[in-house]
Amino acid sequence: MRDKKVRLVLAACVLLALLSGILTLFSLRPSPKDSVIITVDGEVIYEGSATETSPRRFTVNCADGENVVLIDEHGVKVESADCPDRACVKMGYLKSANLPIVCLPHRLVISFSGASDELDAVSQ
Numbered sequence: 001m002r003d004k005k006v007r008l009v010l011a012a013c014v015l016l017a018l019l020s021g022i023l024t025l026f027s028l029r030p031s032p033k034d035s036v037i038i039t040v041d042g043e044v045i046y047e048g049s050a051t052e053t054s055p056r057r058f059t060v061n062c063a064d065g066e067n068v069v070l071i072d073e074h075g076v077k078v079e080s081a082d083c084p085d086r087a088c089v090k091m092g093y094l095k096s097a098n099l100p101i102v103c104l105p106h107r108l109v110i111s112f113s114g115a116s117d118e119l120d121a122v123s124q
């Protein structure tokens with residue numbers, strides 16, 4: 001009778017330990033869509049959170065013009081740009097790790113920074 005109780009307590013402890021271990025693993029592993037990286041001509045000019053509760057706007061100066069990048073609760077997008085095609089503005093919010101926002105005339109690339117980390121892990 002007592003043995004059974006001890007075994008039950010032990011089983012509960014093991015289960016709890018497993019559960020907390022799994023939870024820790026999940027919380028430690030950053031989701032690829034949590035952080036964003038912005039590069040101009042291959043140079044990193046911003047790396048940080050992909051969402052902001054209070055909208056954040058900043059101007060990226062490129063060789064041939066400038067792009068205004070907006071980060072808000074929905075994500076990251078190019079709000080306005082003075083490039084000829086404005087393809088970067090039309091792309092809207094950054095949605096997929098496989099599809100970065102690119103402004104070809106300004107050599108601006110906005111992508112989720114977690115995506116390249118995963119590729120690195122595979123290639124190493």
Ligand SMILES: [Zn+2]
Binds near residue numbers: 087089105
């Ligand atoms: Zn553009």
